[in-house]
Every structure is written in C-alpha cells, then in structure tokens.
Amino acid sequence: MSFMIYTLYGFAIFFMIFWLGMWIVHILALITGRWKLHRKPAQVPSYEVPFAGVSIIKPLMGVDPNLFNNLETFFTIHYPLYELLFCVEDESDPVLMLVRKLMEKHPHIDAKLFIGGCDVGVNPKINNMQPAYEASKYELILISDSGIRMKEDTLLDMVRYMTDNVALVHQLPFTCDREGFAAAYEKIYFGTIQSRMYLAADLLRINCHTGMSALLRKSPLDEVGGLKTFGVYLAEDFFYAKSLTDRGWRITVCSQPALQNSGHCELQTFQARLRRWAKLRVAMLPSTIILEPLSECLVLGGCASWAAEILFDWDSLVFYLIHILLWFMLDWTMLCVVQNSPLPLNKLEFVCGWLVSEITRPYLFLQAVLDPLIQWRSRVYKLKWGGIAEEVKAKVKY
Missing domain, CATH: 3.90.550.10 (Spore Coat Polysaccharide Biosynthesis Protein SpsA; Chain A)
Structure with a gap:
C-alpha cells in the first residue's frame, strides 16, 4: 500500500512541476515577444555601407x-x-x-x-x-x-x-x-x-x-x-x-x-498540416509522444488539478477553471504581442477559435501517432526514427 501511495504522490509532484514549468514558458515567451518582435532599428540604414x-x-x-x-x-x-x-x-x-x-x-x-x-x-x-x-x-x-x-x-x-x-x-x-x-x-x-x-x-x-x-x-x-x-x-x-x-x-x-x-x-487543410507536423516531431524526437500532449492546456490542466487535490486538498474543479482562464488570458496577450496591431477578430471570435484549437489538438496529435504515413501533395512518405524518410510507392491525388 505504501508503494502505491508513494507512486501516487510521485505522479502528483511531477504534474505540478511540469505545470509550473509551462507557466514559466508562457512568461519567457511574453518577455521575448515584447523585447524582440517589431523592433525598429536605432539608426536608419545607409546603403552607402556595403x-x-x-x-x-x-x-x-x-x-x-x-x-x-x-x-x-x-x-x-x-x-x-x-x-x-x-x-x-x-x-x-x-x-x-x-x-x-x-x-x-x-x-x-x-x-x-x-x-x-x-x-x-x-x-x-x-x-x-x-x-x-x-x-x-x-x-x-x-x-x-x-x-x-x-x-x-x-x-x-x-x-x-x-x-x-x-x-x-x-x-x-x-x-x-x-x-x-x-x-x-x-x-x-x-x-x-x-x-x-x-x-x-x-x-x-x-x-x-x-x-x-x-x-x-x-x-x-x-x-x-x-x-x-x-x-x-x-x-x-x-x-x-x-x-x-x-x-x-x-x-x-x-x-x-x-x-x-x-x-x-x-x-x-490546416488540420492536415498540423497532423503532418506532429508526425515529423514524433519521428525526430520520440519524447514528443508524452511531452507534447501533456503541454496542452486542457490535458495539463486536468493533470495539475488532480495533483493539486492530492497534494494540497484543493478543489480540483475550481483549480481547473482558474487554470483555463489564466491560460486563455495569456494566450490573448501573446496574440496581441505578435500581431502588434488591432486584431481582425473580436473577443467572441477569439474564444470560439481558441476553444476549437485547444479541444481538437490532442485529438489531431493522437491521429498523427496512430497513422505515421505522411502525405505531401501527390506523394506519400514513411518516417523512420530519427526523421529519415522513405517514399511509399503508392501515390495519392492531392
């Protein structure tokens, strides 16, 4: 019984550390975006210099x-x-x-x-x-x-x-x-x-x-x-x-x-691109199979909510809802930083698009893992571990 308890607490600690790490990634990305994107040069370039x-x-x-x-x-x-x-x-x-x-x-x-x-x-x-x-x-x-x-x-x-x-x-x-x-x-x-x-x-x-x-x-x-x-x-x-x-x-x-x-x-068409990119990442970095789904907002929120209840006896539902709200707010901020101009969508459109994106991505990733063949225009490829590709003889229409 004690082994099961230690294992349970071990997973809970891992999920909480991973959850905290993802918030650090959020913050680092926002800092980098504010500091680096859309910067104007300090001096107007002179074409007299080669x-x-x-x-x-x-x-x-x-x-x-x-x-x-x-x-x-x-x-x-x-x-x-x-x-x-x-x-x-x-x-x-x-x-x-x-x-x-x-x-x-x-x-x-x-x-x-x-x-x-x-x-x-x-x-x-x-x-x-x-x-x-x-x-x-x-x-x-x-x-x-x-x-x-x-x-x-x-x-x-x-x-x-x-x-x-x-x-x-x-x-x-x-x-x-x-x-x-x-x-x-x-x-x-x-x-x-x-x-x-x-x-x-x-x-x-x-x-x-x-x-x-x-x-x-x-x-x-x-x-x-x-x-x-x-x-x-x-x-x-x-x-x-x-x-x-x-x-x-x-x-x-x-x-x-x-x-x-x-x-x-x-x-x-875009979801097909997402699946293709996921297949490439899995072949290049096999650890992606575990780490990428876990880094998704809804999946990570569920794991962290369970961990918070185990470790701190917090209400898991409240924790989950707060997690989603904060993630949503930081994503909105990130999009505004990258856009650097008025967005072509209102907050309701962002909510709908964000929810569709967050809900479908784990499913698209699962599809990519279960079907490793890659279609690129009229060609079909099979990936080996390490990212090396070989073309499958059968072709499909694009």
Whole structure:
C-alpha cells in the first residue's frame, strides 16, 4: 500500500512541476515577444555601407488566388543587392506563367527561373531547390515558401540579425489578416501555442526552427555537403539548423514575423498540416509522444488539478477553471504581442477559435501517432526514427 501511495504522490509532484514549468514558458515567451518582435532599428540604414548580397530561393508548385501578389512583394523589397531564384518542378505547372509575367513586369530585378529540379534525395522541396542553390551567387541564402508575403523592409531586418556568430536567421511563423473562421483559427494557432514555444525556445537557444522563411549562410552548409545533404529528411529545416548549432553557430529569430498568406484557407487543410507536423516531431524526437500532449492546456490542466487535490486538498474543479482562464488570458496577450496591431477578430471570435484549437489538438496529435504515413501533395512518405524518410510507392491525388 505504501508503494502505491508513494507512486501516487510521485505522479502528483511531477504534474505540478511540469505545470509550473509551462507557466514559466508562457512568461519567457511574453518577455521575448515584447523585447524582440517589431523592433525598429536605432539608426536608419545607409546603403552607402556595403550590404551582403542575398540569393532568395522560392520553391513553387501550383497556383492559389494570392500567389501573384505574394510573389510580387519579393520584387519590391527595399534591399540594395539580391537575386530571385524561382524553382518549379513541373514544366507544365501554371505557376510558370505567373513567374514569367512578374519577371517581365519588373525587368530591373535580377530574377531567374529553374525548371525540373534535381533528384538528390527523398525531400521534394530540396529536389526542387537544388539547381537554384547551386547557381546562387551570394553567401546569404533566403529560403522562402510560396505562401509568404514580404514587407519591404523584412529582408533588411533579417540581415541585421546575421551577426558574425549567427548562421541562421528565421521568422516567427504567423499569418496575414484574412476573412473567415479558418483564417482566425490559423492566426490563433500561430499567435498562441506556436509563438509561445518558438519565442521561449529562441530565448533558451533551443532549436525550434521551421523553414518557411529562413536566411542562412551558405558556406557552413557547404562544409557538410550543401543543401542536398538534408534531402534524406522531410523536416530538412530542423536538421540543417541542428547541423549549424552542433558546430557552434547560433540561430535566432528576427523582429518581423513571417506573414503566411495562402489563398486557400480551409479548416480541414490546416488540420492536415498540423497532423503532418506532429508526425515529423514524433519521428525526430520520440519524447514528443508524452511531452507534447501533456503541454496542452486542457490535458495539463486536468493533470495539475488532480495533483493539486492530492497534494494540497484543493478543489480540483475550481483549480481547473482558474487554470483555463489564466491560460486563455495569456494566450490573448501573446496574440496581441505578435500581431502588434488591432486584431481582425473580436473577443467572441477569439474564444470560439481558441476553444476549437485547444479541444481538437490532442485529438489531431493522437491521429498523427496512430497513422505515421505522411502525405505531401501527390506523394506519400514513411518516417523512420530519427526523421529519415522513405517514399511509399503508392501515390495519392492531392
């Protein structure tokens, strides 16, 4: 009997410590967000000082309603020296027409188009980008996903953080203001749980990199064989960041969030992305299977409420309700910090979106664990422990 009691108290103590740790993560993220995001440079940059050239690689596939405007923002960047390298895998892809139209509209911009890709691994994104990477002429490489909308001074902001000991500067994933519940759901996810973990990891110098908008030094990548070295992984962004940190380089978040602005915004599509990302995290870091569900607001609140009743004889229901209220308030504050402007949703819309996000995430994570196959557009992959991927022969339609 005494063994059972000790075990019970042991679990209760663990849950309370983990619960306190998550509140520390909340606070660290808010401090980092207030201190780092949306900072203006102390001095207006002078183009008389030589700026490092930047090769911007844009892997593209397919067309959405916002793609033309998103791509055009890269032709209007306020930066003195850069080139645009567009990568398209299929020569029949309709995106080629958009790219050529933009290149004709902005003939003064150094832009090139690469068609066909190069088979260097299982990762289709790296296969698509490889010819552009090999042809890039500058030391700094910006890898930018197709759905990113760029502000005129974003590239300058990223380069400003590329100091001597930094090899990777990335943007906090966020979204543009769009209409509809799915858009609000995405904004709430990226502005709360994603921002919380991302900013706390940046402060603690933990690799939490996502590669939707990342500025890299080319020479440290070339030391390990270049971008193609990471073609065996689907989560290439995590592994090239790990390669850099393992060799003593720093990675850091810049002050401007990445503005995702895809023209297709649907709840089911975004939840499929969440499941895919969860599968990648589980394969890369198996401890995620336990720690990630436990870090969710509703799950952790239930565990901590039980622990509070066991350890302190507190009312578990009252504890749980207070926990949810405080978590909700800090998430609202976090979203306001990341947005840095009036939110495109009111408090009722935030409550609905926040509840849907919090309630569905544990279920989506369970689905990801039970079905380890990953669908990416028309391809299906199987992940091995450690993150190495292999393509399944059977294909599905996207």
